[in-house]
Amino acid sequence: MPHPLDSFFAPNSIALIGASRDHEKIPGRLLSMLRKNEYPGKIYPVNPNYAEIDGIQCYKRIADIGAPVDLAVIVIPARAVLDALEQCAACRVKNAVIISSGFAEEGGDSAAMQDAIAALAKRTGLRISGPNAEGFLSQIQRVAATFSPAVDVKPGVVPLVASERRIGIVAQSGGIGFAYYNRAKALGLAVSYVVSTGNEADLGAGEFLDYMVQDPATDVILLFIEGIRDVDKFLAAARRAAERRKPVIVTKVGRSGAGGRAAASHTASMAGWSAAYDAVFARYGFIVSNDLDEAMTIAAVLTTNPLPRGDRVAILTVSGGAGIWGADAVALGGLQVPELSETIQGGIKELIPSYGTARNPIDVTAQGVNSGGLQRSIDLLSASDEVDAILVVLSLSSDVRMPFKQAELKRVLGARHKPVVFYSYTLPSDFARKELAASGAVVLAGLGHVGVAMRQLVDYANFALAPPAEGTRPPALDLSAFLTSPVLSEADSKALLRAAGIAAPDEVLVTDEGGLDAAVARVGFPLVMKIQSPDIPHKSEVSGVRLDIASKGEASAAFAALLAGVRRHRPAAAIQGVLLAPMAKKGVEIIIGTLQDKTFGPMVMAGFGGITTELFRDVVYRPAPVSAEEAERMLRRLKAAPLLDGFRGAPKADVAALSNLIADVSVLAARHANEIAEIELNPALVHAQGQGVTIVDALVVKRK
């Protein structure tokens, strides 16, 4: 199916606006890179100062070209860019990449120029990447529209290619995008595209991601993000990637305060709040990595291996100590390293010396390499149903010796029964890389990253999109009658929840002492009394709660004390009255919250409250709304999740009711995202199976 960006990535003709003869400078380098990479289409240099450059005719103006131009690459001073774009639009140029810097990243007037570029794109239909971009590379069509030294072609160097499956790279940093490319090449990984998105006046990371997702030449996607601007396109592309099961490995930077400070200025991006990004990534099964080598290792393992059917790994080694380390690396990531059956152990023992071991890790010893035991063990393990993946741990630093026979290894890897991953504890030699590449394997050199990658492979194989939340389509309710103050009191918050169909306990708001007896009669003992004021979101700070009231006398005294206390602590607070509620029956304490993320909108959070939230940060976020099924998955990702399963002899908790409540709250927050900023149920108590959840306290914050 054609994609709007086809002519961007596969242009039949390129105009180079600002072309130069000086190969040392960026404009000159662009022409040189295009030609060195053997771009097969027409190149039109545009520069009023030259008649020709390097033997190619040079044009004074774009209009002089007189032929269709699919892509204009613009490298002229910032102040001249807008005029050049107008000329491009007039000549029906389809796409432009602006390499020039000095726009939104500088602020002031320069930012206004970028706004004008965005407006021009909208008005004319010219699709524009950048400004302040490092350009792109299409390995497929040999388009090196970038000055990055990473795409330079060295004469006589034969590229290392271990896999026909390709990586597509989308980066909001040219330096990092082409660093991925540089490292992918060194490993022997094929790349389809590298695109650096710059300031994203028009084309953004989301739209480029969409291109990679639908592109049949791209098998795995590497994504480097500072802050997403085209959010809807990004989310649509993310969903499509999940549906098509095309793996996306994502790095999001600006996670720390300092990183975020820079991200907010650099390429005029908004760093956003990382938890919201992680929530989106988790929903769509993105593989998150915060390290370049680790991300590249995951990409390498994904492009050169089938997905595993389970989590059992065989470790095959020539060095006992290294094998143990390999077993630790995968086992500490949660994978299994099972002891092998007597049958398999027997088969392997025949191939190795007596001081080797076949238990798993399997140490064939150095002598086992010479005897062919290593090669045969791979064959045996590949055919076995006792393990789902094989990690080969060995030394591949030799310039002359290989522990495998190329053809035999190629045959077993080519069968793609299960992942076979190769790690060298010494630095791999070029010879070893070439030899293994010829068999379709990549040599990896970082064991920690290999452990993570194998775990991610298993997780990705198990990933399935959660069903979407239901009930978001019907029109939103009219909640204006409930949203009477910036921060709603508990009673008002619960009233709003009830209006939205979320059950809160049967409680009575007593506004003057005369109503106390009737309220006590309705609620029954023991009961709780809580001061109510839209000005006091945290009642415990004013000693505004009395528990375990067991008699009318106590209730009457508590009523007076609560009112007196708040008058003393917060004389200016508007008092609604005192809320009487039944003492909640026992349950596991839960916190459920929603908030508005400035990039992705409403988010829902769940956790166990108390120290699990405050000291161990054991909470999970998802974009709202979530279905009950997705809510249950959130709960399962909490470290303290065993609390729901009958911890220390407690009964199993009503997870179904809890999941439904989280889903309902998330739907409410999403439907009313324009009116409600935050909802917090803290605590709610989830009771034993079949007994539901009690919302003990609730708080709704109106959106400003």
Add this chain to the structure above:
Amino acid sequence: MPHPLDSFFAPNSIALIGASRDHEKIPGRLLSMLRKNEYPGKIYPVNPNYAEIDGIQCYKRIADIGAPVDLAVIVIPARAVLDALEQCAACRVKNAVIISSGFAEEGGDSAAMQDAIAALAKRTGLRISGPNAEGFLSQIQRVAATFSPAVDVKPGVVPLVASERRIGIVAQSGGIGFAYYNRAKALGLAVSYVVSTGNEADLGAGEFLDYMVQDPATDVILLFIEGIRDVDKFLAAARRAAERRKPVIVTKVGRSGAGGRAAASHTASMAGWSAAYDAVFARYGFIVSNDLDEAMTIAAVLTTNPLPRGDRVAILTVSGGAGIWGADAVALGGLQVPELSETIQGGIKELIPSYGTARNPIDVTAQGVNSGGLQRSIDLLSASDEVDAILVVLSLSSDVRMPFKQAELKRVLGARHKPVVFYSYTLPSDFARKELAASGAVVLAGLGHVGVAMRQLVDYANFALAPPAEGTRPPALDLSAFLTSPVLSEADSKALLRAAGIAAPDEVLVTDEGGLDAAVARVGFPLVMKIQSPDIPHKSEVSGVRLDIASKGEASAAFAALLAGVRRHRPAAAIQGVLLAPMAKKGVEIIIGTLQDKTFGPMVMAGFGGITTELFRDVVYRPAPVSAEEAERMLRRLKAAPLLDGFRGAPKADVAALSNLIADVSVLAARHANEIAEIELNPALVHAQGQGVTIVDALVVKRK
């Protein structure tokens, strides 16, 4: 000061027992490696089949040499080794390395041969490394007594040397030991020694560690451990390393079940229990790393930099996105990336284009490299007291261009004001490595590892040995009267604690109902009643506890119910009676425990109990005994430590009393390590400052 192993690492003469002419096989490779590395001393090949090998006279027997031999390297079949060692001892050979395999790692008869080797060493004074070792390398004295391909010398290759400070490598795996060496060489790190310890019949990792600690040519130590055998020597060396402030970077494998399974068989090691190892490492300030590259990165940063004075890092970059990533990498590890003062920002801004930024991360941009802004920024930051370390994030893949002037960089790095760490997001070129090495810098290529290394550098700079526990010298008490059963009841456990000077609450054991009234009178209401039996360590399993008893009637009923309950649940249990205790006042729940580690002996543990222990594994171990100061450090390492500081409005806890209690329990466990297997106080309650700790429940397990 001379060290017993001086003649091992710096032998004046080497006998090669089992020398061979075949360079392809291990015995032949050994001679070849010794000569290629230009060993300056005498070499005596020993082999009855040759008169000379490669132009060197060959001896039939060791006795034929007729000259002193400092080191015998033995590569003959396992069954001939013992006889060769006897000959060595008879000829007063000082040291031997046994390369041959087929001893304890095979079990049976072969293990007995290893025992005989150990006995021979003890009897004769011959110091023996191995068997099943890969030998060693002394870079200082050019002794390559190993067949590892890593020590091969390639003609015409000039070694990369970035630092004069050297790394000493001790590895219980030859493959890994020489892989460290292989990777250190590639980074330009100088190495003093590499020793692979094999089966450690005589010389063990502890004694080799001791050598590296006292050796003036070794500045940083890399240690790879499967399981320590010479525990006392290891602990003494570890303490000496801490006292001399010589950094030890340690990897301990066999941490997972699978890894441990292999470690138990491989080189006949005992994997041990990793928490005990980590406790020992923490006490002595060892830097723990579970990844080879990460360990090497830490070693690189330590050998090429001074220790930082604080934790504030400047990130200096030429790529905005990479700079943000750099800031994240150090900030997420807990270091600070402060915004710089206007003064410094102003100074830097003069050197860089308008679209750069000086806030930190500092993006000088690619143009800022050409203008000298990068170099000048390093100078400015190095002289500034606003930051304690500098992380330079850039692309060093060029084969021809360098962003620094060698002499200027060498000057600023040579001043050693603060650490300056170089990370390249593209793969560094050989050219860049050489250029930076000439200025005394190493180029690192893994950002995650760099972040960890910088954090470790700060932690190491802040490390100080805790004062030792007092009061371990006086003779142990006679506790035999208390250790009356394999598992002591709570009452007996508390009696033992009291005898050891550890205060437990005033409680009364009631053995028949007749004693109940007097006990109630003494303890007072409200009180707790608990069934007591040495056969019931977990009372809650038999409903053996009654809380909040507030009247004589309740007490009497509870007494009967407790006895009836235990007779029903555990009819065979020996009942001591019912323990009456006052209800403890409020406090933070604590668990304190001791146990016996099979490698390191008594260990003490502290944590907050409940879900912090069971779900979040938030506990800290140290070797017992600990001083109160070390106990307080343990508490500070708990994630939930804020619970002690007045969490959520609670009063600050009596940390001094708690630390003293932990210390006292640890001293008791250590003094009586031969009689007491375990002590557990669970829970204890630590009250507000000045109000002490209440031991609510206690359990002592007698050693078998």
